Amino acid sequence: MLDFQAMISAIGPELLLALAGLAGVLAGAYMGDRFNGLSFKLGAATLLLAALVVIMNWEGGEAFGGLVTTTPFVNFAKCISFVAGAVTLLMAEGFLKRHETIRYEYPLLVIFASLGMGIILSASNLMTLYMGIETLSLSSYVLASFHRDSIRSSEAGLKYFVLGALASGILLYGISLVYGFTGSTDYGDIASSERTIGLVFGMVLMISGMAFKVSAAPMHVWTPDVYEGAPSPVVAFFATAPKMASMVVFANLLFTAFTGVFEDWQMIIAIIATLSMLIGAFGALIQSNLKRLLGYSSIANMGYALVAVAAGAEYGAAALLVFMTSYVIASIGLFGGVLSMRREGGMVESIDELAGLVRRRTGLALALTILVISVSGFPLAVGFIGKLVVFQAGWNAGLLPLLIVLVLSSVLAFGYYLRIILVMWVKEPVERFQPVGSTVALSVYAAAAACLVLFVFASPFLEWATQASAGFIQ
Amino acid sequence: MGNFPILTAVTFLPLAGALLIMLVQTATGSNGQDEETRGRQSLMAGLIFSAATFLASLVMLVSFEVDAPGYQLVEEVSWFAGIQYKLGIDGMSLLLILLTTLLTPISLIASYGTVKHRLTEYTIAFLVLETFMIGVFCAMDLVLFYVFFEAGLIPMFIIIGVWGGAERIYASFKFFLYTLLGSLFMLAAIVFMYMQAGTSDITVLETYAFAPEVQTWLWLAFFASFAVKLPMFPVHTWLPDAHVQAPTAGSVILAGVLLKMGGYGFLRFSLPMFPDASQFFQPMMFALSVIAIVYASLVAFRQTDMKKLIAYSSVAHMGFVTLGIFSFTEVGVQGAIFQMISHGLISGALFLIVGMVYDRMHTREIAAYGGLVNKMPIYAAIFMLFTMANVGLPGTSGFVGEILTMTGAFQASTWAAAGAALGVIFSAVYMLTLYRRTVFGPVTNPALENITDVGKKDLITITPLIIGTILLGITPNLVFDITRESSLRALQMITGG
Numbered sequence: 001m002l003d004f005q006a007m008i009s010a011i012g013p014e015l016l017l018a019l020a021g022l023a024g025v026l027a028g029a030y031m032g033d034r035f036n037g038l039s040f041k042l043g044a045a046t047l048l049l050a051a052l053v054v055i056m057n058w059e060g061g062e063a064f065g066g067l068v069t070t071t072p073f074v075n076f077a078k079c080i081s082f083v084a085g086a087v088t089l090l091m092a093e094g095f096l097k098r099h100e101t102i103r104y105e106y107p108l109l110v111i112f113a114s115l116g117m118g119i120i121l122s123a124s125n126l127m128t129l130y131m132g133i134e135t136l137s138l139s140s141y142v143l144a145s146f147h148r149d150s151i152r153s154s155e156a157g158l159k160y161f162v163l164g165a166l167a168s169g170i171l172l173y174g175i176s177l178v179y180g181f182t183g184s185t186d187y188g189d190i191a192s193s194e195r196t197i198g199l200v201f202g203m204v205l206m207i208s209g210m211a212f213k214v215s216a217a218p219m220h221v222w223t224p225d226v227y228e229g230a231p232s233p234v235v236a237f238f239a240t241a242p243k244m245a246s247m248v249v250f251a252n253l254l255f256t257a258f259t260g261v262f263e264d265w266q267m268i269i270a271i272i273a274t275l276s277m278l279i280g281a282f283g284a285l286i287q288s289n290l291k292r293l294l295g296y297s298s299i300a301n302m303g304y305a306l307v308a309v310a311a312g313a314e315y316g317a318a319a320l321l322v323f324m325t326s327y328v329i330a331s332i333g334l335f336g337g338v339l340s341m342r343r344e345g346g347m348v349e350s351i352d353e354l355a356g357l358v359r360r361r362t363g364l365a366l367a368l369t370i371l372v373i374s375v376s377g378f379p380l381a382v383g384f385i386g387k388l389v390v391f392q393a394g395w396n397a398g399l400l401p402l403l404i405v406l407v408l409s410s411v412l413a414f415g416y417y418l419r420i421i422l423v424m425w426v427k428e429p430v431e432r433f434q435p436v437g438s439t440v441a442l443s444v445y446a447a448a449a450a451c452l453v454l455f456v457f458a459s460p461f462l463e464w465a466t467q468a469s470a471g472f473i474q
Numbered sequence: 475m476g477n478f479p480i481l482t483a484v485t486f487l488p489l490a491g492a493l494l495i496m497l498v499q500t501a502t503g504s505n506g507q508d509e510e511t512r513g514r515q516s517l518m519a520g521l522i523f524s525a526a527t528f529l530a531s532l533v534m535l536v537s538f539e540v541d542a543p544g545y546q547l548v549e550e551v552s553w554f555a556g557i558q559y560k561l562g563i564d565g566m567s568l569l570l571i572l573l574t575t576l577l578t579p580i581s582l583i584a585s586y587g588t589v590k591h592r593l594t595e596y597t598i599a600f601l602v603l604e605t606f607m608i609g610v611f612c613a614m615d616l617v618l619f620y621v622f623f624e625a626g627l628i629p630m631f632i633i634i635g636v637w638g639g640a641e642r643i644y645a646s647f648k649f650f651l652y653t654l655l656g657s658l659f660m661l662a663a664i665v666f667m668y669m670q671a672g673t674s675d676i677t678v679l680e681t682y683a684f685a686p687e688v689q690t691w692l693w694l695a696f697f698a699s700f701a702v703k704l705p706m707f708p709v710h711t712w713l714p715d716a717h718v719q720a721p722t723a724g725s726v727i728l729a730g731v732l733l734k735m736g737g738y739g740f741l742r743f744s745l746p747m748f749p750d751a752s753q754f755f756q757p758m759m760f761a762l763s764v765i766a767i768v769y770a771s772l773v774a775f776r777q778t779d780m781k782k783l784i785a786y787s788s789v790a791h792m793g794f795v796t797l798g799i800f801s802f803t804e805v806g807v808q809g810a811i812f813q814m815i816s817h818g819l820i821s822g823a824l825f826l827i828v829g830m831v832y833d834r835m836h837t838r839e840i841a842a843y844g845g846l847v848n849k850m851p852i853y854a855a856i857f858m859l860f861t862m863a864n865v866g867l868p869g870t871s872g873f874v875g876e877i878l879t880m881t882g883a884f885q886a887s888t889w890a891a892a893g894a895a896l897g898v899i900f901s902a903v904y905m906l907t908l909y910r911r912t913v914f915g916p917v918t919n920p921a922l923e924n925i926t927d928v929g930k931k932d933l934i935t936i937t938p939l940i941i942g943t944i945l946l947g948i949t950p951n952l953v954f955d956i957t958r959e960s961s962l963r964a965l966q967m968i969t970g971g
Contacts, residue, residue, distance in 0.1 A: 385554065388665070
């Protein structure tokens with residue numbers, strides 16, 4: 001007997017996205033190019049609606065005989081991911097219009113990618129997880145090479161595809177090992193099964209596959225290249241919504257399915273986190289291309305998030321949500337900044353192009369300064385609170401060596417974040433940027449404002465995250 | 475008055491001014507006026523706001539009850555996860571806030587006519603900095619304190635980096651990263667204390683007894699931050715660079731207020747919260763203080779740049795502060811607080827004095843001057859006063875601070891006091907040499923022929939500092955009455971009171 005109400009509460013948002021995506025394909029087939037402009041607004045509206053459906057079904061539920069289970073923890077991530085997807089979609093429109101690649105396929109791909117995110121977040125079975133990951137990844141590969149006439153974009157797409165396929169293979173191999181040794185693909189069954197060497201082996205392979213998806217070291221090598229090569233609005237999307245979703249899925253998988261082998265994976269995650277924090281920070285120090293720098297910075301930030309994961313479900317779950325949310329907000333704004341860097345003859349990406357921005361566009365420079373401050377974890381913006389709770393989580397879990405690396409990596413990070421501020425404020429101004437439309441500017445200002453507001457009124461934000469993670473605390 | 479949140483008002487008034495200036499300047503655009511005119515308008519507006527802040531802080535002084543123990547004018551709002559937005563003052567913080575609100579308008583006046591480009595941003599940076607400085611001195615919650623403490627770095631970083639000298643980028647980075655590295659250790663300690671005690675309320679933590687072995691580590695973490703900020707030997711090397719490169723007003727604030735945060739931190743946190751560790755590290759602190767005093771004085775003597783000389787003299791004078799604090803005697807701690815206030819006035823004045831001739835000659839090389847007394851008699855008199863104050867001549871505030879810190883140190887360790895006394899002699903050597911080479915003698919540099927004496931603006935900036943220096947030198951009890959309760963509280967855990 002199919003309980004329709006329970007099914008809606010578990011997979012309502014995914015149903016909505018799937019139906020909207022299919023409707024979009026049909027509309028595109030009938031309307032052709034006339035659908036191009038409209039599709040972006042409709043796509044963003046659909047994503048926001050999906051976020052609303054998530055909020056309405058906050059407590060979640062179970063569907064398809066346990067293949068799908070939603071909890072407030074994953075709903076939190078869904079909500080942020082969908083909103084981030086909507087915002088980055090709106091930011092993309094102007095960019096694509098100017099590059100004459102505005103096509104309705106773009107929002108459709110974003111919707112299908114978001115569908116994938118929804119599925120992996122809801123997954124409580126390894127099969128569901130894998131299907132969702134493939135939905136997300138395949139859409140992402142196409143998005144990365146969306147500028148099909150540009151060599152860099154095609155190269156980015158191909159690199160992403162080859163390495164991503166390899167990672168999917170590793171993940172699938174891990175899944176098959178786990179299934180072979182536990183006899184089930186259900187999270188709950190895996191959690192209650194006995195620890196065998198095969199299970200641990202499979203888990204390690206799965207961790208490797210997931211590390212690729214969240215671009216954690218040593219599976220990070222694709223990140224800077226894809227960030228640099230893919231079209232900027234696509235990178236804005238990659239850096240926000242899928243990052244949030246994949247990281248929370250990663251944590252959810254470890255916290256629920258592999259909770260029985262906590263000691264085994266804690267060490268691995270700690271090593272991955274250490275490597276990510278160091279490689280990200282050192283790598284970013286020497287970059288002159290802003291997009292590459294943000295790529296390395298995202299590696300370092302994933303390292304910080306993994307510290308929260310390594311702290312375990314009880315301490316780390318809420319911290320992870322807070323940190324990732326603050327990171328996503330700052331990233332949206334920073335990529336809005338990247339999208340604003342347009343001059344006669346196209347986009348520019350070098351940090352030096354920001355020289356003297358404060359003289360030319362005071363508001364933009366101020367907003368970017370706030371965003372950089374936030375993402376660096378300096379007090380004054382919500383990024384500080386994100387890092388503080390991660391630090392607390394690590395402390396509670398007794399991960400002292402990890403915290404030392406976190407502090408050192410943060411100091412290094414200030415080195416390159418500070419350089420961005422310095423270039424904007426100190427260097428002699430260069431030619432003014434061309435206007436890029438109000439959506440991008442609005443997103444930058446809104447993100448900067450959100451960074452400050454969430455810092456001052458941190459309490460409700462933290463409480464929300466704590467309540468969402470309450471299920472993990474026994 | 476009743477429940478009016480005076481501390482919040484004083485803290486955020488400059489920030490409100492900065493926002494207003496920014497909004498007005500953005501809204502009006504560049505309608506017809508050139509940038510310089512608009513910049514001057516911003517500076518005037520900033521001056522009005524900082525003057526209003528000074529007046530508001532005087533209200534604070536009036537409503538402060540001298541003999542009442544504990545913190546006063548406390549405001550409390552819950553922030554997040556048990557961390558509070560809590561402000562409060564005692565005598566020590568009251569005086570340091572007054573110093574801040576006094577020096578900020580003075581620095582803005584000093585910038586009038588000398589800083590020519592991007593005055594609007596300059597004013598905004600100073601006002602934002604003022605908010606954070608005041609916040610540091612009245613925060614009653616560790617995390618809030620940390621936020622203000624760190625946040626102040628950004629405006630100072632921009633002030634040095636944008637309006638500084640030729641090597642400004644290097645100096646601003648050095649300043650920022652040195653301070654930041656120290657502060658992150660402090661952050662780790664703060665998180666630990668918050669976890670252990672379950673609160674980050676300073677008033678509660680003051681009486682919370684951490685285990686002695688834990689105290690050692692916490693003390694070291696706080697030390698890392700405050701020693702850099704103060705600065706103490708051997709982590710003082712950022713200071714001369716920052717001072718030389720900073721614009722005059724930046725140097726005044728840096729020496730006058732930012733350095734005091736280190737001494738404030740030792741008194742507010744290290745002594746009451748980690749009494750055992752403080753006692754354990756007393757010999758080390760004495761040694762570092764005496765080294766700072768003697769070594770920095772010797773280095774100061776060899777400088778050819780006036781600002782660098784005064785910067786090293788600051789390091790030496792801050793040595794007296796740590797010496798007094800770690801004597802654990804009432805007289806020593808009182809002297810240390812006094813020395814902080816007094817040094818804020820004197821070093822601020824000395825940087826203004828260097829700035830005056832720099833504006834006229836555009837060099838700070840001592841060798842480029844000589845015989846200034848012939849051309850600038852009033853200037854020479856003012857310079858003489860502050861030279862003597864810096865040396866510690868009786869009748870000036872410099873004397874009181876040095877004699878009391880040394881008295882305190884003498885009770886704890888004769889050797890330390892003897893070493894510090896050596897520093898007093900050295901300070902006379904380098905200050906008098908500086909004075910002789912710049913002011914006395916014949917005019918050798920032909921460029922000095924047409925130099926003009928101090929103007930109205932210079933007098934406006936320096937007069938409050940002259941009054942302060944002499945007033946405190948003659949009636950030091952004005953300060954001691956206010957800071958007695960603070961000193962006793964800083965010591966109560968150590969002396970078992």
